[in-house]
Amino acid sequence: SASAQEVVKIGHVGPTSGGIAHLGKDNENGARMAVDELNAKGVTIGGKKVKFELLAEDDGGDPKQGTAAAQKLVDSKVAGVVGHLSSGTSIPASKIYSDAGIPQVSPTATNPKYTRQGFKTTFRVVADDVHLGGTLGKYAVTQLKGKSIAVIDDRTAYGQGVADEFEKGVKAAGGRTVAREFTNDKATDFTAILTNLKAKKPDIVFFGGMDAVAGPMIRQMKQLGIKAKFMGGDGICSGELPKLSGGAMEDSQVVCAEAGGVEGEQKKGMDEFKARFKTKFNADVQIYA
Known part of the structure; x- marks a missing residue:
């Protein structure tokens, strides 16, 4: 006792x-x-x-x-x-x-x-992914006015889960996703995935995963000339992300949500x-x- x-x-x-x-x-x-x-x-x-x-x-x-x-x-x-x-x-x-x-x-x-x-x-x-991902999906359509939304996840329980809920949120808000791709949580090269996406001209790319993968992905999007907004859950919402993207992050390019916001x-x-x-x-x- x-x-x-x-x-x-x-x-x-x-x-x-x-x-x-x-x-x-x-x-x-x-x-x-x-x-x-x-x-x-x-x-x-x-x-x-x-x-x-x-x-x-x-x-x-x-x-x-x-x-x-x-x-x-x-x-x-x-x-x-x-x-x-x-x-x-x-x-x-x-x-x-x-x-x-x-x-x-x-x-x-x-x-x-x-x-x-x-x-x-x-x-x-x-908050869990139903609230986190669903809210981000709705936000992508209603606030960011996304018309052509692409989704990538890292196949982890978190990444795939939040991406699934994001996609449901987009659909519920009357939006549409043009592509769903996946990578893994150790990957560093996303050329093939991003080249596929570029052809579909996305205005928003959502990534389900953590900042260590999101950073290099943002850098490679810039190299390939993909000018889309980059969205993600709390896993990419870190102070380290600008550094991990090698300085490729544009002002107001990244929209992410923390799973426990503090206000008032x-x-x-x-x-x-x-x-x-x-x-x-x-x-x-x-x-x-």
């Missing part, structure tokens, strides 16, 4: 290696800061003072590595888990946490399947958080921290 524990272990899992390591580290730093702030404040559970300890694991954005990391945290007897980052790793890991009765709170997994499996231990703190009176809290984060880690918040 918690009252017999002096140290409460909290797990964190994200990709701290590989193409989206900057996002995984961002999440981990957010969790680390929360633990440090709670410990500094002092927390009592069941009449006993507790100290939180963060156990951080790397899943490399890989489902197999993700389940191994989940099992390791279960064996370490963590009280709860923050993570995983991607839907592709969160979904298989969720069964392991459910079997062990350990709560898992993903700050980032948006595929609807993640929370629709009936597990009592599975939570998310952001919440802005003050967010600004304070960003300032504390910058002081602690000497880095800006990427997306999810």
